[in-house]
Amino acid sequence: MFLWTVLLIVLMAAIAYWAGRARAAGLAATGGARLHSLPSYHGLFAAAGAMIGGLALAIAGALIVGAQSAFMPVAAVIGGAIGAAPLYSMSSPDFRARNSFERIVLVVLICCSAVAILTTIGIVFSVLFESVIFFRSVSPIEFLFGTHWSPTGTPPSFGLIPLLAGTLLITAIAIVVAGPLGLLSAIYMAEYATPRLRGALKPILEILAGIPTVVLGFFAALTVAPLIRGSGEAMGLSVASESALAAGLVMGMMIVPLISSLSDDIINAVPQSLRDGSYAMGATKSETIKKVVLPAALPGIVSAFMLAISRAVGETMIVVMAAGLAANLTANPLAAVTTITVQIATLLVGDQEFDSPKTLSAFALGFVLFFFTLILNYIALRIVQKYREQYD
């Protein structure tokens, strides 16, 4: 039935298009008057009416009678006819079908973006409501400032601080690794590499971005972590087999292409005239990059870093595999730590009752995470706005 409905709506739209077009063409031929809009616009206008009317009545029918009923295709045909008829009858040589169709396009575009925005709002509110339920059993003060996290302990304790510290530690390691690597390789690609070399290098770097994080995760757990443990022990340090350092390093590698690719685009967008101005003053290439190009590209580079940080904060798989589940409050990169995302994943994996504080705490964690990345994105946006159009 569903397929038939869709086909019939398309058919109705096609009929309306041909009818509208033919009518407009006929008006022009018989009346001899010059049409305001081309006949195809009259057709498109009628077709849009048929499509909207058909969709509206079919959806309404499905809601009232049920989607399986034979009423749906019928409703589509009737709706299509009802939708197309008034628009079809509007046709006259003076009718501005072209402008009217433009307005329909605008409405369609607005509807599409509204869907994306409403989805976001819906997710935020669903997380928010579940968090509110969680905070009925655990006080927000305890949650936000508690230093002990053990949701399965007796009694359970929900202190966010160790998770936040773990998240920040791993993110910091990742940025310390990826920041210089990404930025310097971007500078090389944008300013020094020949166009051919750049054309070859950039896709390779972007392949790195395409590696699934699960793969990076077991690379971290099975290759990098033992390596760090081995070399740490060779230096007489005690290293946990799952360490923040291993997760941070691999996460750093994950965001290198993000930073380098974005920064490369941004550095390339700095007008050549600024470089010429600097060269003409007798500046060398590195002086020009350091004193003119990078300052001009700074807002974009900062926002690339912020995006990378949000990505690192939200990353789960690498940390699940490489950093462990132990909620230690520590700044030691060689110890095992856990992050907000890892805890959300472990809290919700498997069969769970959805009313226990243990499960609900995942929503509170999700809310904190969301808030965290929101603030980062906001800061990035503000920085970009503040310094935008400094050159031009």
Next chain:
Amino acid sequence: MNAPVPHQTLVTPEKPKALASGQFKVTARGVDVYYGDKQAIKSLSIDIPDRSVSAFIGPSGCGKSTFLRCINRMNDTIPTCRVTGLIDVDKHDIYDPKIDVVQLRAKVGMVFQKPNPFPKSIYENVAYGPRIHGLAAGKTELDTIVEQSLRKAGLWEEAKDRLAQPGTGLSGGQQQRLCIARAIAVNPEVILMDEPCSALDPIATARIEELIDELRQNYCIVIVTHSMQQAARVSQLTAFFHLGTLVEYGDTDEMFTAPQEKRTQDYITGRFG
């Protein structure tokens, strides 16, 4: 190729005193410039005297900007560009591998078609050159250089109270004077100007032209322009380029009243170009 080419194009060698006395700042002999396979300049020879304004005129694509950019080797930044022949500044071959291009550009400054102040404060824009070349020993000395440069560029009165504000916040004409101040700040001997007024309104243009006339006392100025009136107003010497060759070069007054070549006359009177 590098042998001196007889100067058939010099109209009145005795008229411009600088030309007659042979005090040439920039000399070129048999210069060819290629972009890839395309030849942009064909066997060009010219002598440009010091402390005067020389204007390059000609239709678009005639090679005048290309030649201008050869004089401070800005064409080096274009990978496909190839320059052969001899260009001397102060009798030193600037395409000699031993020449430090950074030093050359400090000596031969450039002002571009579109004002391109750095996205920094007015002060920092002017201080940029002196800083990278280590021309100032301290803050006070740097302040002096900045003030003098802005004064010479006729921007000091307008800018002195807003030195810390971004140079990009100035008007187009002010920005171009800032770029001139920036170029002057490193004590160049030659200033190349590539259509410096083409993005400016007539009033800003008039100010820049006055400025060029003042700067003539101390610098060798070469200006590319599309405006015949501008060439007539500011320059002492005019060179007419056409299809990559130097057609005629000589005293500006003579050039505009009695050009030797038919092509020059046609261009100046607006019959083509």
